[in-house]
Amino acid sequence: MNTIPYFPGCSLKDTATGFESSAQFVMETLGLRLQELERWNCCGTVTSLTTDDLMHHLASVRNLVRVQDLHESELVALCSMCYNTLARTAQRINADPVERDKINQFMDRESSYEGTVEVRHLLQVLRDRIGWETLAQATPITLEGLKVACYYGCTLLRPKEAAIDNTEKPTIMSEAMAAAGATSVPFPFAGECCGTYQVVDRRDLSIERSFRVIQSALRAGANVIATACPLCQHNLQEAQKELGHVQGLADIEIVYFTELLAAAMGMDPQRLPEGLNVLIQQTAEAQTGWGGS
Amino acid sequence: MSRKKTVSVENFRARVEELSGENVFACYQCGMCAAGCPLTEEMDRLPSQVIRDLQLNDITLLDSNAMWVCASCLACEVRCPKGVDLAKLMEALRQLHLRKELDHVSIDEMSQQEIAKLPQIALVASFRKKTG
Amino acid sequence: MSEEKMMQIFIMGKAYDVPVGVTIMDAMEYAGYRFVRGAGCRSGFCGACATVYRKEGEYRLEFALACQEMVEEGMHLTQLPFTPAPRSSYVLSELDADENVLLQHYPAIARCVSCNTCTKACPQDIEVMDYVQAALRGDLKKVSELSFDCIQCGLCSMRCPADIKHSHLAQMARRLYAVTQSPEPDHLKTRMSELAEGIHEVQLDALMKMNLDELKKQYAARVIEAEGEES
Structure with a gap:
């Protein structure tokens, strides 16, 4: 089976294990195995934005070196924060030989980074390498009737250089959902911020932002929100817990987009979120009830 | 109080421009950044005002909470018609504090x-x- | 005493002539320094004698254990008797190893920038940065395995720009891993039951009854386990 170097990130080994296992299942089914880097470190989670602060790019560059050591030039990430941080660092350091040289001198025990590794998000790999046709053919279980709000958040769309699709009107996740037979419902907060790391010292702020995202999805008629970010998922679920009394807020499922794809590909339901299984079953029953009576 | 430690008044704008790599005078105050910012309600100065204050070299900006409320979501960055990266300016303002061990x-x-x-x-x- | 070959080194900025072929610790004692703190087993196990030096003509600071590293001509030396690194207190049996427990006790691990300075400072050749990264993702097994040779000298923490308490968090991880995940080793079980049966009581009783002279005699006649010999 073909393989592609894969960077998991901390969350996928801890709070978001379902994201990883579902993605692995999806990619195995499609014949392109995610090959986890043998040695990797935290991506840094956020990009350092000052001109002179190269130190905070080290973590990302070390991961790129691991890919280079495999004689590969492509690295795929699932977590959108990892994707963004790795991709932005790769773009900056690949394009700037002076900064690259400085970093190489500092990391004197590593192989010298040549600036040749590019970082992709799994959605890009699905679109550009696998193709929606192939994906559709690999989904025997249809998710017809499921109304998915594809929530991109910030890091898949911004900045433009790291965006995996149009920054204001992305369709890449909806296309993946469509391939699995689900209906993607457009909602205005698809690219809005969930409050991100503010949850650490300004929880009020992240709860409020996440609440608005969920409400926007609810009003658009969604019954499940698909995300690619463990922090978005955490914040949205915190808002659900905190504001569960708000009509409908706690009912909407918040899952990783790969979990929906894996369900459509027949992954063992026991390895998928319980709420998602129930939702899929109810939707299927409603569908047959509609068509069969 | 923290002002003295972080940067001198004369150097304030220049230092922020140096750290961010941005030219604050490129901004013509259209307000697009503030219009799209998801967190303005929590800020004591609007994102567009942050740039204005930098243009005016107003060092009291360092006491604003805007830089700490900013979540680097980059909604402003992708929408600025003049290509000013406000997120980088916010980061530079944070760094002025953090580099003097003034953790938030x-x-x-x-x-x-x-x-x-x-x-x-x-x-x-x-x-x-x-x-x- | 036969003529010794001598060389010059610098201790805290002052020049001294010391014999060739001795350790940093021996050289400092030769020069007249007395180790009240910052020395322990003198065998490279206890981690008490962490030291910093710079070699003539080299730009980087080097780190070692004073009892293990040999002096070289022109070395500039100083001692670090102690690394202040607060240790989190916990009751092992009350910890939940499934949660982000290392982060709760040592949150600074989230500040790691992967600079690898800790690894470079380690006199035990441990991949310190890698175990900090494993700690961040809650991988107790990996932290335990990678950090196993740690002697807690604290040089990593001394150098860390993120103020991580490496050796303490690794110790916590090893303890947690031992009680929650790794299988209990057979030799430990055997030993514990032997102790419970009191196999050492007789020897201990005999020792307790000896006077000082008898104890000294026993000590002088003790059998020291030879290096590499199976115990």
């Missing part, structure tokens, strides 16, 4: 119960943006 989040004061509820992705990001 105190790790020592966080309880184990608080941390237990947080995923590491949030902690790493927060510490990177709010501790130096």
Whole structure:
């Protein structure tokens, strides 16, 4: 089976294990195995934005070196924060030989980074390498009737250089959902911020932002929100817990987009979120009830 | 008080421009950044005012909460018609504090119960943006 | 005493002539320094004698254990008797190893920038940065395995720009891993039951009854386990 170097990130080994296992299942089914880097470190989670602060790019560059050591030039990430941080660092350091040289001198025990590794998000790999046709053919279980709000958040769309699709009107996740037979419902907060790391010292702020995202999805008629970010998922679920009394807020499922794809590909339901299984079953029953009576 | 430690008045704008790599005079105050910012309600100065204050070399900006409320979501960055990256200016303002060990989040004061509820992705990001 | 070959080194900025082929610790004692703190087993196990030096003509600071590293001509030396690194207190049996427990006790690990300075400072050749990264993702097994040779000298923490307490968190991880995940080793079980049966009581009783002279005699006649010999 073909393989592609894969960077998991901390969350996928801890709070978001379902994201990883579902993605692995999806990619195995499609014949392109995610090959986890043998040695990797935290991506840094956020990009350092000052001109002179190269130190905070080290973590990302070390991961790129691991890919280079495999004689590969492509690295795929699932977590959108990892994707963004790795991709932005790769773009900056690949394009700037002076900064690259400085970093190489500092990391004197590593192989010298040549600036040749590019970082992709799994959605890009699905679109550009696998193709929606192939994906559709690999989904025997249809998710017809499921109304998915594809929530991109910030890091898949911004900045433009790291965006995996149009920054204001992305369709890449909806296309993946469509391939699995689900209906993607457009909602205005698809690219809005969930409050991100503010949850650490300004929880009020992240709860409020996440609440608005969920409400926007609810009003658009969604019954499940698909995300690619463990922090978005955490914040949205915190808002659900905190504001569960708000009509409908706690009912909407918040899952990783790969979990929906894996369900459509027949992954063992026991390895998928319980709420998602129930939702899929109810939707299927409603569908047959509609068509069969 | 923190002003004295972080940067001198004469150097304020120049230092922020140096750290961010941005030209604050490119901004013509259209307000697009403030219009799209998801967190303006929490800020004591609007994102567009932050740039205006920089143009005016107003060092009291360092006492504003705007830079700490900003979540680097980059909604402003992708929409600015003049290509000013406000997120980088916010980062430069944070760095002026953080480089003098004026942390905005105190790790020592966080309880184990608080941390237990947080995923590491949030902690790493927060510490990177709010501790130096 | 036969003529010794001598060389010059610098201790805290002052020049001294010391014999060739001795350790940093021996050289400092030769020069007249007395180790009240910062020395322990003198065998590279206890981690008490962490030291910093710079070699003539080299730009980087080097780190080692004073009892293990040999002096070289022109070395500039100083001692670090102690690394202040607060240790989190916990009751092992009350910890939940499934949660982000290392982060709760040592949140500074979330500040790691992967600079690898800790690894470079380690006199035990441990991949310190890698175990900090494993700690961040809650991988107790990996932290335990990678940090196993740690002697807690604290040089990593001394150098860390993120103020991580490496050796303490690794110790916590090893303890947790031992009680929650790793299988209990057979030799430990055997030993514990032997102790419970009191196999050493007789020897201990005999020792307790000896006077000082008898104890000294026993000590002088003790059998020291030879290096590499199976115990």
